[in-house]
Amino acid sequence: MLSRVADSLFWLGRYTERAENYSRFIDVNFNLSMDLPPGMAEQWQPLIAATGDEKRFLELYDGYSRENAIKFLAFDKENDNSILVSVTKARENARQIRESVSKEIWEVLNDLYHFMNNAVKRSAWKSLDPDQFKQIKYKLQLLQGIGYDTSPRTQGWYFNKLGQFLERADKTSRILDVKYHVLLPSVEEVGSPLDFLHWSALLKSVSGFNAYKKLYGKIEPSNIVEYLVLNVYFPRSIFYCLTEAEKCLHEISDAKRGYSNPAEKAIGTLRSELEYADINDVFKYGLHEYLDQLQRRINDISTAVYEQYFKIQPNFATQAQDQ
Amino acid sequence: MLFDQYKPSEHFDEMFEQQDCRGPYSEFKDHLQKFSKKKLFQLQDSADKAQMSMGMTFNVYHDNQGIEKILHLDLIPRIISGKEWEIIEKGLIQRITALNMFIGDLYHEQRILKEGIIPEELVLTSQDFLKPCVGLNPPKGIWCHITGSDIVRDKSGKFYVLEDNLRCPSGVSYLLENREIIKQAFPQLFSNIGVRPVSDYSNMLLAMLQNLSDKPNPTVVVLTPGIYNSAYFEHSYLAQQMGVELVTGQDLITQDNRVYMQTTKGLKQVDVIYRRIDDTFLDPNTFNPKSMLGVPGIFEAYKAGNVALANAPGTGVADDKAIYAYVPRIIKFYLGEEPILENVPTYLCSEKEDLEYVLENIEELVVKETNAAGGYGMMIGPKASKEEHAKFRKLVAAEPRKYIAQPTLSLSTVPTITEAGIAPRHVDLRPYILYGKEIKVLPGALTRVALVEGSLVVNSSQGGGSKDTWVLFD
Known part of the structure; x- marks a missing residue:
């Protein structure tokens, strides 16, 4: 398929996944705020820090109020990663390849785009209504469901899923990292009911609470980290995402095992490291540091995919060299 | 009854001859008479929505914000009998055959210029005559693969070719999607009436x-x-x-x-x-x-x-509005036949006599720039102000080669849904012709409609809409 089309499908996958994860980010805090003891302030700063866009936030706002945080994460067109911008970019990508996406996908994406713009018009960040994020999430899940049932499993599908899983791996690591940034009032609070609350909220935000309970039983930080980073079954764990992304790369290149290009080599290496890691290795490295290097390596994989499949020769420059 | 209040225009009305319904429309009328006005408006509303969700939009773009407009589709179709269509079809095939030979000739022997049928400088000064194409042989000798001719109908009901549109004519997607929407609006009617498919x-x-x-x-x-x-x-x-x-x-x-x-x-x-x-x-x-x-x-x-x-590069030379005036002679020259479809009479401002006539009668004429499209660079004499008349007199006198003029056409009308009810609106007709192993005319067309009362400008870029066009089997 055309490199440009593959590129657009990849980013369509990334932007829709990003939008969904940002609505999940916001959910973490909504979940938390409902259970917080009276007098305990909501912490929006850790959330902003975990997105990696704190610098941009400080350029635009002068305090971590709920209103500012929600506007920034969801509705601000000045934030390159806000839900609004991700949805707009997803739609732009789909528009450029209208002939390659199903009509139903286009219609849902269109609807979501108008939903976001209407929300901006009525300054939705001022409302305390968590329901709108649920709606955004539902619309994005509808998009996934339709795609799953209507897309042919050809190269285009695998580029789209590759983008989605790489994005999800990155975002799961960032959601987990929120916990690192959340400040407990004192060291003694580790393992306290408040700490417990934080962890539960985190699990709920990745729709992983019930499944976690089934697999591990009680809330235990090391188990949660294992669940989100290394678990083989949970579809949002970093290991799971990398495994799926690697499969996509193999489908695209027709490689049966091992690697046939640098992108496959990079992802295969990372995936197998996680496969043979246990939770002690993670904590030995330091959770935050561990997540940080994962994010960097996922980024490198994305770059390698670009080099391998999307990069096109500028026809004008080539021509100039020929002459 | 839905059409009881309808007053056909003084022009050729495609549906009514005074109060009598014309043949091709009779079944359609019987079917629609059963509808209430409210029901018709509802159907129109769902057609509008269908267009929006199908993304059948025109785009005007600023930053990340898309302004997307639909090309309004009026529910009442333009219906053409099989017999009328046969004339259009034959006429277009003849015309495209001759024009294709003409383009080939211009980039090779230039017989038509040498024999003085067309003034040499008219072709050679045209910016659409592409020198790099001289001597070129396109595959299978075909230059104009896709054509979307504009056809109009005068008071007497006769068809005329208004423009040939040999370069990248657009609109066929609207024709195809319009049909899908109209099928949903009148499902039973379609199976009864015998409309030729375009799919x-x-x-x-x-x-x-x-x-x-x-x-x-x-x-x-x-x-x-x-x-x-x-x-x-x-x-x-x-x-x-x-x-x-x-x-x-x-x-x-x-x-x-x-x-x-x-x-x-x-x-x-x-x-x-x-x-x-x-x-x-x-x-x-x-x-x-x-x-x-x-x-x-x-x-x-x-x-x-x-x-x-x-289409092949260089094809545009036959699409020049000044060349247009010569198409009847082009047909005669290459095919030895009389044109089946006539041209709208055209005054070439580059010719002295015509120029004088145009300058004297500019109030009565439609003046067009030879290289403009989409209804731009055009003045409709009877509708223009004195200032505009004066402005165009100056423009034409300064660069006569750039202009042609035609008598004001009386475009035919079709009943159209307006806020006030069903009223006549002017239409033209754009069939699509493909030149492959043989020349084929799609049995259907984009009918463009001027939605403003009395307006003759049907271009989508200037407030025109469209209608589905039914060619019957008869």
Whole structure:
């Protein structure tokens, strides 16, 4: 398929996944705020820090109020990663390849785009209504469901899923990292009911609470980290995402095992490291540091995919060299 | 009853002759009479919504904000009997045959100029006569693969060709999607009345394009200027319907006089390009050096016979409004036949007598710039102000070659849904002709309608809408 089309499908996958994860980010805090003891302030700063866009936030706002945080994460067109911008970019990508996406996908994406713009018009960040994020999430899940049932499993599908899983791996690591940034009032609070609350909220935000309970039983930080980073079954764990992304790369290149290009080599290496890691290795490295290097390596994989499949020769420059 | 209050215009009304319903419309009328006005308006409303959700939109783009407008589709169709259609079909085939021979002649022997049928300088000074195309032989000798002629009907009910539109005519996607929407609005009617189907168009188009290559299974692509082009919806629609890639200039690259597209599995050679980019933007090496839309080297590849372009570069020369006046003579010269479809009488300002007539009678005439399209660069005498008359007198006198004039046409009307109820509105007719192994006219057309009362401007860029066009089996 055309490199440009593959590129657009990849980013369509990334932007829709990003939008969904940002609505999940916001959910973490909504979940938390409902259970917080009276007098305990909501912490929006850790959330902003975990997105990696704190610098941009400080350029635009002068305090971590709920209103500012929600506007920034969801509705601000000045934030390159806000839900609004991700949805707009997803739609732009789909528009450029209208002939390659199903009509139903286009219609849902269109609807979501108008939903976001209407929300901006009525300054939705001022409302305390968590329901709108649920709606955004539902619309994005509808998009996934339709795609799953209507897309042919050809190269285009695998580029789209590759983008989605790489994005999800990155975002799961960032959601987990929120916990690192959340400040407990004192060291003694580790393992306290408040700490417990934080962890539960985190699990709920990745729709992983019930499944976690089934697999591990009680809330235990090391188990949660294992669940989100290394678990083989949970579809949002970093290991799971990398495994799926690697499969996509193999489908695209027709490689049966091992690697046939640098992108496959990079992802295969990372995936197998996680496969043979246990939770002690993670904590030995330091959770935050561990997540940080994962994010960097996922980024490198994305770059390698670009080099391998999307990069096109500028026809004008080539021509100039020929002459 | 729905049509009881309808007052046909003093022009040719496609549905009524005074109070009597014309033959092709009789079944349609019987069916619609059962509807209440409210029901009709509801149907119209759901048709509008269907268009929006199908994304049948025109685009005006600023930043990330798309302003997307629909081309309004009026529910009441334009119906043409099989007999009337036969005249149009034969006339268009004759016209396209002659025009194709004409273009070939201009870039080779120029017999028609040598024999003085057309003044030499009229062709040679036209900016659409492309010197790089001289001596060129396009695959299978076909220049104008896709044509969308504009046809109008005068008071007496006679058809005239108004424009030939030989370069990248747009609108066929609206024709096809309009039909889908209208089928949903009047499902029973369709099965009873015998409307000729148009859904075969994308197959016809693909077969026509494949015919241009000698390879058994050639790679065909649609080349678009990109998402900012107002016809982008159509480009992507046609690519998708044909199951071929939609490419932009940046996806293509030339090497050794061959054109390749850049895919995830490396370079893939392209054999046939349905290009929706104007001639002069195709190749900055040969034509407009500033063009960023085209592909450097594509013209050389075309000349070497390694890629086919539809329509062929240079075709626009036969689409010049000054050349238009000569088409009846062109038909006679190459085919030895009288034209089946007539031209609208045309005054060439480049000819002294005509120029004098135009300057004296500018109030009565429609004056058009020879190279403008889309209803721009045009003055409708009877509707224009004194200042505009004076302005155009000056313009025409200064550069007579740039202008032609025609008597004000009385376009036919079709009943149309307006806020006030059903009222007559002026229409034209754009059938689509494909030149492949043989010349085929799609049995249907885009009927464009001027939605403003009394207006004669049907262009979508200037407030026109459209109607589905039914060609009957009879």
